[in-house]
Amino acid sequence: MSVDTQPVGTIDGTRIAGGLLSEYQRLPTSGARTALPFELEGELLLAIPQLSEDVPGQDAHMNAGNSDIDAIIYRWENGAFVEHERLLTPGGEDILIFSIGEELFLGTASIRTGSGPYEMNAFATLYRREDETWAPFQSIPTFAVKQLYHFTFDDRHFLGVAQGVTLPHAQPQHPRESCILEWTGDRFEQFQVLDGKWGYNWHFFEVDGQRFLAYADHTSPSLVYRWDGSSFAPFQIFSEQTGRVFTSFEQDGGFYLLHAAIQGDTLLYRWEGEGFVEQQRLGGPGGREFELIRSDDALYLVRICFILGTPADPRTDLLSQLYRWENEGFVEVGDFPTFGGTDANAFTADGERYLAVSNSLTPDVRFRQDTVIYRLHL
Template sequence: MTNAGPVNPKAKILSEHQRLATSGARGAHVFRTGDGLHLVVPQLAEDVPGQVADMNGGDADVDALLYRWEGARFVEVDRLPCPSGEDAVSFRSGGRTYLAFANLRTGSGPYDTDVRSLIYREDEGEWIVDETVPTFGAKQWHHFLVDDREFLALAQGLTVPGLTHRGHGRSVIFERIDGRWQEFQVLGGRWGYNWAHFRIGGHHFLGYADHVSPSVVYRWNGQSFVPYQTFAERFGRSFLHFSRDGGEWLAFACIDGDSTLYRWNGELFERHQSLGGPGGREFELFRHGDDLFLVRVCFVLGGPPAPRTDLMSQLYRWEHGRFEVIEEFPTSGGTDASHFEADGRNFLVVANSLTPDVRFRQDSVVYELSLGKA
């Protein structure tokens, strides 16, 4: 039976446009290639009949779903092998388009978290595996440039009793050398989640969020990334940087604490505003005309034994130097959101990963945004 998931009957700005039949969706990455607008949804797991509900259970040997925008809807056009996909990122390198997946594990219990994460390359409209990278509990890739150097940062690691790793198991940055990714710098985080690369005053910074290690903003010193400012000792989930009103801003999500907006004072980021309580996992920022909008996606409350998955996530608008909530919308184990424009309209696709009874078969939702009502 299809689980229709939550619907918000009082929506004013967000109206449901399409549902996508996903299972443990961990990302909603919108990107463009020469043949149009695409969406890729990495999936964590599928439900195993008879298996007790467990947000860390299920069959991990699943596919990522690849869609193309056709006739004002997303149409599934491919499925790419992608065991326990936690994240997907597209990037261009050497004139080609790539899709990098962070793969958490394989199997259906017991699981193997030493996995070769998959990097696909587009080749005449087909996606082929270009390279595999040894990873341990991989969570997110982040592609960025520092001057003429090309990097791919990997958030990874787990500290679950009984798990061992064949490599160092720490979050790491790779550099593109002769067409291949080579390990450049090990940062040391033991359960990484997220990255954000940004520049302020000509300096490169790299935000890194971690669950059991400190969440830190690093600064490039010309040779490597060095710790610059710590934001939380534990439970970090994501960073997002933007510029507005002549200032530099950084949003930080913490799963077991407040999400917080910080402002750059010329040397450090200072706390400026709370962006809501526990449960925050991911941000999406977009502009419409002169307006600035922020989405905070909420995941769960509580730990794996008894998580609450049916939460409200928020749409904010920038007003007088602060973000104000202009609408809340329901998510069920929400993990990601991506804004896009198509056919002269604004949309937001939201990845939902868990039902209220902690099963994986939960629809992800594409909303149309009536931003004129904001």
């Protein structure tokens, strides 16, 4: 559904985070779970799935609210984002864009439906771009899904489904374990089922001619799998519980892996040929997402923090960090406020660089919290 709105006003904000960020624009979102910039048909768009909206009179809780809401897609116009269209995405946790050959797909992940009681047996929906619109293509049964992740090698296409919870009131009717699907030529079919019971995140990478798939889970171990020629086999465990995210990068001749556990430290590891060795600790509990940003002469890391405490009593107003790579490690150069921060993604528009940061909860644990666009000063 397309909409016509006026641009949200931009803000010439004071520089923060060591002078490397300034607030540029706020987008009115509710329980935003990611902020994904992408280009489509010559335009810059920003997709934001939303978990829930506040219900008048309902007690505050980070897992409450009405989850039957839309994902919002914004379009960059005259130096700012304006609302462009919406896709029904109840309990929106994730959105992704990927191509297979000449075909373009958009995927949405819904952790739940309803406004209490909630149904966690829901669906991930794949859309295909047809005649300048998103046409429903495939519906994938899921159980408390958190992320869809596309990766490819040897002309094969895979879709990781990170899903599941271990709560007594949530009974699976759909497949409950995290799994990997493979493209068969006309749809995605099950390829491999993992042991993960509360999945959050995937990350595929290659090093020294080997292929690896990192998987983060809340109640099961977060680990890296290695491709053995026919499937992904367990290779190395990084945290036993509360895992949230992995990412990797090459720098100064080394290969590195980052992992965050929300109730533990964020850790940097270096590849040593036979496995990863811990090299640095970067901040304590709260870490949920990463974004790596390169300038002409430096590498930066954004660490997004979600909450401290428990879902029953969370602290949502935290500081997220910005680091710069120096001497085989990251040095914190500044921080910035986030409120139930869930994601960060850098992008370029009109020759300038920006950072989109999705926030999901107010300090009093309500969902109507802005997503913020920052200008980057690198």
